[in-house]
Amino acid sequence: ETxxxxxxxxxxxxxxxxxxxxxxxxxxxxxxxxxxxxxxxxPQFIFxxxxxxxxxxxxxxxxxxxxxxxxxxxxxxxxALELDDSALYLCASxxxxxxxxxxxxxxxxLTVL
Amino acid sequence: AQTVTQSQPEMSVQEAETVTLSCTYDTSENNxxxxxxxxxxxxxxxxxxxxxxxxxxxxxENRFSVNFQKAAKSFSLKISDSQxxxxxxxFCASFSGSARQLTFGSGTQLTVLP
Numbered sequence: 001e002t003x004x005x006x007x008x009x010x011x012x013x014x015x016x017x018x019x020x021x022x023x024x025x026x027x028x029x030x031x032x033x034x035x036x037x038x039x040x041x042x043p044q045f046i047f048x049x050x051x052x053x054x055x056x057x058x059x060x061x062x063x064x065x066x067x068x069x070x071x072x073x074x075x076x077x078x079x080a081l082e083l084d085d086s087a088l089y090l091c092a093s094x095x096x097x098x099x100x101x102x103x104x105x106x107x108x109x110l111t112v113l
Numbered sequence: 114a115q116t117v118t119q120s121q122p123e124m125s126v127q128e129a130e131t132v133t134l135s136c137t138y139d140t141s142e143n144n145x146x147x148x149x150x151x152x153x154x155x156x157x158x159x160x161x162x163x164x165x166x167x168x169x170x171x172x173x174e175n176r177f178s179v180n181f182q183k184a185a186k187s188f189s190l191k192i193s194d195s196q197x198x199x200x201x202x203x204f205c206a207s208f209s210g211s212a213r214q215l216t217f218g219s220g221t222q223l224t225v226l227p
Contacts, residue, residue: 033214033215035217041219041220042117042119042204042217042218042219042220043158043204043217044217045214045215045216048213048214055213056212056213056214058214088156090158092158092215096213100146100163100208100210100213101146101148101160101163102215103160104150104157104158104159105157106155106156106157107156107157107158109156
């Protein structure tokens, strides 16, 4: 157990809808990174937040957005869902200034119909 | 930009035997770290082992060890005395010290056979 939690565990949406995924970070961690893992592939970096500011982004369109709150928990929002957005979404928390090791939550399985 | 390549999509090993998973990476940085994570069917990504690139000594964690060849940009994982619970997808990953981002390979599905 890493102490990182994600909700919901899984959900089903239809194309064009919007979705919000949540991540609670491990105590003492000030950075949250989000990843998209398509079936049979490795995780792809979406973006990360350090002390409530986005400080890195992968090759994802602006309809993927996020927030980090003062308690360092985080949200991932995806607008105008597409079929290809179906994936496992992982968040990882870590102490972004002093360490390099990330601890992952159990993931949210998103299915877009 | 960093890239990580895992050329073995699937591997199998008999229980109690030893298996080695391969990984190569590419980076222009001097400050980076390498990781192996395992992802069992439960989907939870679990840290297996970490290697600091500036250290020549290979990292070990109980039955898990790495062979880090910096000049060749190779980072293989050796699992000794394989156990059924080792069955999982294994991901090699590289952390950029400048961008502070983690890049994953495509994974190797390891099956331990009884």
